[in-house]
Amino acid sequence: MELRNFRIYRGDSDGGEMMDYQTEVGKGMVVLDVIHRIQAEKANDMAVRWNCKAGKCGSCSVEINGKPKLACMTRMNEYDDDETISIRPIRSFPIMRDLVADVSWNYEQNKRIAPFKPDITKKDSNGDYHMMQKDVDRIQEFRKCIECYLCQNVCHVLRDHDKKDIFVGPRFMIRVAGLDMHPLDTEDRIPDVKDEYGSGMCNITRCCTDVCPEHIQITDNGIIPIKERVVDRYYDPIKWLTRKLMGKSK
Template identity: 60%
Template sequence: MSSYTAHFKVWRGDADGGGLADYQVEVNDGEVVLDIIHRLQATQAADLAVRWNCKAGKCGSCSAEVNGRPRLMCMTRMSVFSREETVTVTPMRTFPVIRDLVTDVSFNYTKAREVPAFVPPQGVAAGEYRMAQQDVERSQEFRKCIECFLCQNTCHVVRDHDENKPAFSGPRFLMRVAELDMHPLDAAAEAGLDRAASAQDEHGLGYCNITKCCTEVCPEGIHITDNALIPLKERAVDRKYDPLVWLGSKIRRRGQ
């Protein structure tokens, strides 16, 4: 097994400020950035704070920015960088720093609680749910989300404009609204909840300008923009501005 010495710059600090610290650290074949961060903890920076858990790209814990790109450290192989390249590791920029590479992502949990849950259909027991396979496959893509919040971090609506956070849920949770809105068994409409309208009025769907930056950083390869956000935008616009859709909703409402 061959090894070499790499130059790392790692952000050190807390909510009051900090900066990049330089390290020379050994790298072995097949290692990922998280391996190097662990080696730094073991050999040079025992107090370096980093959040991680599974080291298999499934828990979403080790999100950070590596050379300016939001990534999972456990899924970023050192082989993608040249041996002469300086590797810079910084915390996710969109969320407040707690210490070193650990950020406060509680914003996302607040937004998650604001999305109304699945509404079971009336008169159908849970074991009796039936769906067409194409509907299963459509929503299954969104359920691959590991909540690493890289899409939230890279979305410039919140990344560059902190004032938008109260009104904008971000791509991860707009995707959740879209998943529920297209679910054939969700009875939200019967309960008086229009999910597409809610996405527009309560979750800030109109702020999204479909740059696809969220899709580009998703480690699960979910087509967030094309398969969730754009269709949700189309449904929201139809229900609000299409006169035939508007008239149909009035007729249905009158018949209830």
């Protein structure tokens, strides 16, 4: 055990400040353990959101020394012994209290996306659908998402430009990608991707991909293919002409 220094944000929607704390750090501890120890010893009312403590639920997203991370999967031995560790709530969303941010906006975005609509004619007589593993590999990658919203937190469009009214953010771009690439899905979401979800806002800086704790290739495997589908639909001159002449189809 050794004594280490921490600076943790304390405050609410009206404002707050970084407060200094000291606590002992033992072998194998992660940042969330430190937060809990300070909470139990010195600050019973310090708010932090967490659940599984194993990187599976995506609740404990915070910014540690400026880097967006899951507190439960960030080990203390990543930092130098004499380094002061600062912990702040994620910044793209309003602060509720201390380390807890109000992420309800994300839940509203999810609701706007048309749900899965399978082609029920593809069911066999036993009621089973047939899909090959290679055809679902790529959507399974997106379904690893634990909704920690770290990608939403670093997306320039949401963070720096606060364009939450016109872009749903990387989390929901891959949600759409997962539905659109599903072998059984019949819903056409491409018009909404362009007009409602704001696919054009993403300028592919890959910051979202960099912070994803599940290592999902958000940009390359999700957002870019979806942007291409929009381009194919709306900006391919031959397809545009065909559509004008023949009428629209998916």
